Amino acid sequence: xxxxxxxxxxxxxxxxxxxxxxxxxxxxxxxxxxxxxxxxxxxxxxxxxxxxxxxxxxxxxxxxxxxxxxxxxxxxxxxxxxxxxxxxxxxxxxxxxxxxxxxxxxxxxxxxxxxxxxxxxxxxxxxxxxxxxxxxxxxxxxxxxxxxxxxxxxxxxxxxxxxxxxxxxxxxxxxxxxxxxxxxxxxxxxxxxxxxxxxxxxxxx
Numbered sequence: 001x002x003x004x005x006x007x008x009x010x011x012x013x014x015x016x017x018x019x020x021x022x023x024x025x026x027x028x029x030x031x032x033x034x035x036x037x038x039x040x041x042x043x044x045x046x047x048x049x050x051x052x053x054x055x056x057x058x059x060x061x062x063x064x065x066x067x068x069x070x071x072x073x074x075x076x077x078x079x080x081x082x083x084x085x086x087x088x089x090x091x092x093x094x095x096x097x098x099x100x101x102x103x104x105x106x107x108x109x110x111x112x113x114x115x116x117x118x119x120x121x122x123x124x125x126x127x128x129x130x131x132x133x134x135x136x137x138x139x140x141x142x143x144x145x146x147x148x149x150x151x152x153x154x155x156x157x158x159x160x161x162x163x164x165x166x167x168x169x170x171x172x173x174x175x176x177x178x179x180x181x182x183x184x185x186x187x188x189x190x191x192x193x194x195x196x197x198x199x200x201x202x203x204x205x
Contacts, residue, residue, distance in 0.1 A: 003081060004080070006051050008100075010074065010107065011046040020071060028048060035060065036052055040065065049103075050092055051086070058196075082099060106120055118138070149182060153185050
């Protein structure tokens, strides 16, 4: 049976940023990132949710979502498991199943956190421990990224070369390289790739 990943998040201190939250509600469904089975949508005030049918792409989805939500900070609860009757592209808030219960459990575990955190829950506690330990470190690094580092990382990841990324950002390629190095992008990228392999080998086989 196919396993899905449900990504549920909420905006930290959303009442302090009503204008940003309103803008996010309008544009979040436009987020284009590989692996989405349903688009992200905001509901319940300041909560967002989507479903992925390709769990190994979770690290990419998480990073792209955090980038898209800037300058807002979000907590993310992820559940990997089965979902009930569904169709690609539908509103995830109209869906249900064990993966949604797991995502809610993960999000509730960090509801009081005032920093961006990512927590995953599945039916494999050992995998959860490994994933969450890795993401506690990834989140710590990414929470320190400056806006210019975020832009450089995302441009470099999209264009695959410093020169093309520099052209898109209208800066020198050496500056793209320096910003990616300062963001420890090579380390984070390797962690994303290793986690994708871990999901594939531990949960999906």
